Amino acid sequence: MKIQHGTIFARHHFPHLPMVVKIDVIKKIQARQKRAFSSQRNIDLYADEVVSEALKAATFIEKEFPFVDSKKGVDKERIQGMGELNHIVLMQDEELKKLSQKVVNHNIKLIGSIKFDNNAEDEDGDDGYAYINALFDAYKLMRTNVIYYHIVAPLTGRKRLSTNDLEVAIKKMICDDWILKQFLSLRRYYIEYAQVALGRVGNGKHQSKMISDISYKNWTESQRKAMAFVESMCVVNEDTGEEYDLKEVIKRTTANPKNRHTEMMVKSRGFQELATSKGYTALFFTWTLPSKYHRNSDKWDGSSIKKGARRLMKLWQLVRASLAKVKLDYFGFRVSEPHKDGCCHAHYFLFCHPENKALLIEIMEFYAVQEDREELGCDITPRFTVTESDPEKGGATAYIAKYIAKNITGKFLPETDSELNAFKARAWSSTHRIKQFQSFGSVSVSLWRTVRRAKRSDVVFNPECLEMFDHADKHRWAKFCETSKKALLVIEKSVNRYGETLRKVVGFSWLCKTILTTEGNFKLVKKSELTNADEALKSSGATSWSTENNCNQSQPDAAKSENDNQSCRFTKLLRPNFLLGVTDAEYACELFNDFEWI
Template identity: 35%
Template sequence: MIDSRSLPICWELVGNSEKMQPITITRAAPHCWGKFGFDKVAEQVKSRLALIPTNRLRRIAAHGYAKRFNSETAKNPERSANIYLRKTIERVTEIVDRSPLTIRELNSKKARKDKAKQITTICQQMGIVEFDESTTLEDAEQLVFASYIAMHDFTMSQGVTPPYQATFNAAKSKKVDGTWERCDTNLLADRLERGIRRMQCDKWWLRKLNRLRDTTLEHLNITMGLVKKGVSPYASKDAVQEFRHSKKSQREWVESMQLESKDGETIDLKHVFDHSISNPEIRRIEMIVRIRGYKEWAEEKGMACMFYTVTAPSKYHANSDKYNNASPRETQEYLVKQWAKVRAELSKAKIGVFGLRIVEPHADATPHWHMVLFMKPSDEATVTNTLRRYALQHDGDEDGAAKNRFDATPEDKSKGDAVSYIIKYISKNINGAHMGDMFDDETGLPIEPENGIVMNVAAWASRWRIRQFQFIGGAPVGIWREFRRVPKESVEKLSEIAKEIFEAADNSRFAEFIELLGGALGEQSRPVELAKEENGANAYGEPKQRTIGIASRGFTYVTRVTQWLLKRSDSDSPWSTGNNCNTPANDWQIGHGEKVNPIHLIPPEHRNAVMRGATYQEDDEINQTVTHYWVRGGNLMQESMSYA
């Protein structure tokens, strides 16, 4: 006699073999038979699990359901399992519905490529306009505006922020001396046209769709409880694994590349990487030097130092019963808005602050802020009260809000200064240097540079594109870095004030550097600034600038005399996004089933100009025709005229 019966609701691989085993739910007799509805229960569970996008997440949900359903201690196991699955599916469905990607597109890079091309075609069709010789400049501008608005709305519907959206929203007429002045429509149309070119580029769309895929899948991991202490803190196992792979690919790419000057001199890119701010250790040291300079300058001016911690309301935390399914990115945007309110109020009161803000994740991936701020002692109470008010503006009366949502601690020299307080956060969130024998306060896990919790934090910041460090006030680090490039033998060419600034930068005296540049609160104008020059345009027609040196009182000292081209170590030609692909040896050589790219009809030396809006003319003396080629809406257009 059968006392119980098990039915599969999902399948998974066993170990490293290809053998599949079922994840089952079990019911005792007599309710295990079909006439009691047990088979129907299993089928319903399988259909609901199918709503979860990836196989891995589906298996995890199945395990969660089966664990509750098969429990021998729960009062009502089936009800508990159904509540778990219903809430999980509701949160998953909300996230999937908000994403413009289908389940197939979330799991397939090829499907995302196809979608990017389809969207690009739609945008290109939106950009097709008709004009003739009677079309005026104002008419042309209106055509650009109409095309941009159509593509803007379509891009928003795809869950992507359109390029130049802030520029478009900020464009408005201004009232000057009682009369309204229109904005510069010519300049606006020029900028929006660059945005149109981006929205008509499949590569731009693929980058956006890949980013949506990353955040959607990570958000699903969070909402299903797979990002937390004891499972995978800060970031999911998938995100950490992909981050490790990308770091490895980046290292291999850097090691395979060289820089070559016009004179033929070559330098390994790895050497440049290791000695630049791209190196995490150099970045860590520079940040410590800067915050130490902030502290020293503040002490010289008799300023107060405060440490603040700001946390979002409980509804933003995935481990809370009040969780509203917000992503870490949405939580960060909330904190940024609250900080903007604080800055606006302090600015209105003419109160200046400077310091450093560090964004760090909780174990459930929810971001919170640590800040060390310097201010006048007389302003400390106002700054603290303003920060507290906006930190508790929403749900400030919930349990534990006063204790956990905001903390303000004055500097206590007996326990350590601002640098010693902030240095552990800098190291933990960059590379974990000198913390190999330490443990993370929140998770209790070791802080190791390669295999510890540091990798999870880095994966979290990379996945959500969250800026971890932001200096407030102080002096521009770009000028600091540029002065440190000046060779000592060339210092005599600098102006007197520039020489003093060089000495401060070259000897890592950031407090003196701040003072020479006008103070941390920007009370005085800066005596030096970066010198830049135009450096062509990118594929979307956007002008590029490059830093060439330092400008001081009408004099420019050039620090970047040599221009370098990037190339592969085993190649003689410079590297670019064009020749980086596996293209045919000649433009006219195509594989079976491929289509020739019409732009290849244009000679290579003229293609970039045509893609940026120029017209290429080709004379055919035999047939006595002139053909004009130009790009419209991302498509190559041509018109032939006979002069016979």
Template identity: 35%
Template structure:
């Protein structure tokens, strides 16, 4: 493994030299060293772009100033303390996460050195710092306050204020200590541009927040996201992501996502679960049997879309296909030429998707006020430069159709709706005639394109559909964008739970729960939706709901608790119908790792 990594490093250095060498030969040794230092942290594609622009400047002063300014702007995409991690390998990110978690763990174990520096830095003018008793230099450090201040000042612990007399308990002292540690660890996390876990009575406890901050997995997830998005932002800034260069997502982000998937597969294949009946499966086998499998995920989405369409035909509802795009200030490049868009304001895909979400929230609120109840699906996909746009397949009552279109158009054009081309391109409606084609067929290609690309030829720009699907997957992962969402209808979680039951409910042949189970088992989304109360019934009024219960260790009899906060873990155990519980998960499973 070490030898393999050394080969990769050597290959990267050679490739970097090939990029830099033609340019370094044109400058003196001082400028060459300056260029090498400034460009080292960045990918070869970004190095090439910077050098190409820099060496087109009039003189060496303008050239060096451009390199300095550009690399400074790129470095600011990451917080100062991790600016050196641009395009860092997974191994380097893991090492940094481990280093930070160990630092936090040391503060948790022994906070006194930090407490001393905190007291020194926050002391008031004329105030002295003393050690409690004569325990030596490692004793607890406390500021020397006056007796009246010490007795009368209230303290705040985990959001609650206590008087001094109430703090003189072992419990209060422990919470005071924990609060100090939490504040120090939070400040440390903030110094890396990370948001520390928030505490509250209902969710994260103070102890749970500290546990997160001393766990390298917490740091690793956030550093991965930070570095991945910084890499992608850099590629977008240099207009590398467009129809003419690296479509949908940058090549380096796509490669990293493929590598991540391979690591995940390797991890799943090396871990097994075994139940109390002796059945043993690898996590990879289990993963291939649920919606983590692209084929199953795709088939389920198509099945549900087809079910909605069949239901709409029976109810006499209209089908409408809608496409909504962002204002031009969110678009980095033009689609036909790939040239930079002068109206772009530096906004990134996650900000563009947040804009679309906000406009959709406004539209939904107006739907509710006017009793408009569409149902169907929403698909989010990237345009050529990574800017998201939404496709929606909705079914709606005929008399509500015009109102729905008017509301969606209003909010789609609410911001910058007067810019050139907005009325024609930002919001598009297609009323689907069932005599000319299937409504599901309209959304089918978007579902396939955004999952695995199997069965499609090429995209709009002539790219292979399978490679396109890989890039779209990398894009969605990088920006944390939810690609598919069901609008209206019954719960898909109950549907999946019912499909776990392969045999008829004993003695309940004609009951509702058996009819619903039969519909789910036969992939009949239309019948399932009707039996579950139709399209508009609120979830709380549906006849069948999920049943949750505590997870119990069958060996010790203990209730399992969450790792961080120590709360009881509630897991799906079955279904609830007519106040009766139907257990669908009969076995208790434990995880084991394959021996190496």
């Protein structure tokens, strides 16, 4: 890719820019060429200016994603036969699939290099240590390999690891579907970070608010594909044969933005009623990050939007720890939303006793302004503000309603572009994996939703349980919080293909009596297959779920005795699908004697 405009400066530096930056530079120059009366001299000067700005952005992009640095050499010995990660590969689905398979194959080859020490015995004289040591050695080698490809390895940041944790992590890193998913996540992050660094996100000319045009279009396309899938599927009860349109099912859940908006408003009003009954006051905090996290600031240090969001969450953890130490009672909401340049900031709606108001403000302010305190001077309002609820202006709910609406549906707001901005806020949240809303200090919303799914006939056995049900059924959040203290969620555990324990809410219990709200076995089936529903249910590979325990049953004695040998456990865990026909003894013999993978 070459540039046809600019002076020697632009033509010299352009070839060394990352591909994503080159594309942006060319787009800007082409846009300038379309202007009326644009002379060659003006275009050349503009090209120099654009390349000069691109060099600054490239520094941050290359630091965050070293694989795009064209000036940096590649490890030819490492990538030989494996493939290299670069801009072109990252942008193409088929190339990513090939690279994912190569990464998996190399991870399997690393397993073959592990030396299994059968002499490593634990305190009981078993060879369990040998198995654990082999697992850990395999995990370390595979972790190093995936980190080279800018994939965050499972268990990163964990201080304590169990045998099951290592087994799960290894299974993920030898699964091409999991590796591909990480690459797709990397692509999403790479695109948006580059657009932010290039100044494509903001409130200025040729900028897009909150999220770049590219990422927003990608998000809307993923939403379109998801809706097309939903419209093509139905849910079938395997026990009764009943069929439900998946689209209609989703409309009834909080996956529907309208229902989510309604639920948040019910909770906010319930919090206000609960605070009134306790004599609490409402405080509204706005918490903004220092200048170094904002792309529109000259002090921006290349920090990503996700890094800023994590910093906010870390500081909030410190606040909650401090509040717990002084035993300050509070409850409320947190809303995370983007500035115009995409940087995350948070609004906290907290209810506390008037006597604790000053202490709560002091603790919040301390953590909000301590980082880069010198840049604030005497005025801390750019970073931290607090307002007390005014009942004459509608109370706490009136304050909260605006932030709920602007981040979910955009309804009931005076701005003409409120709905578009709400969509962009949701796209921003999805792209950066940032949770928009969180409540604390109250009953779990999962319990609320579960009780609302129950039938009245299931709860009439106890007057108190019936009262709780009526409050949930009639959207009385405050009363529900007061009457649900005896209710507990009923959790069903299962295991996925990686060996991870999954937790599914199937009902709730009241005084040792269990009320199931999710019963039966269900399967997703394409509507086009409904004419042969029985055959489809038997042969379809669609995902099914049930309230039954799907954990693996105990193995026969012969298989159980075979599993007593730790090396067999290791080979069974790590053996790829294409070697399923090989016996354990044959595979173990090859695996632990430098088996050469083709």
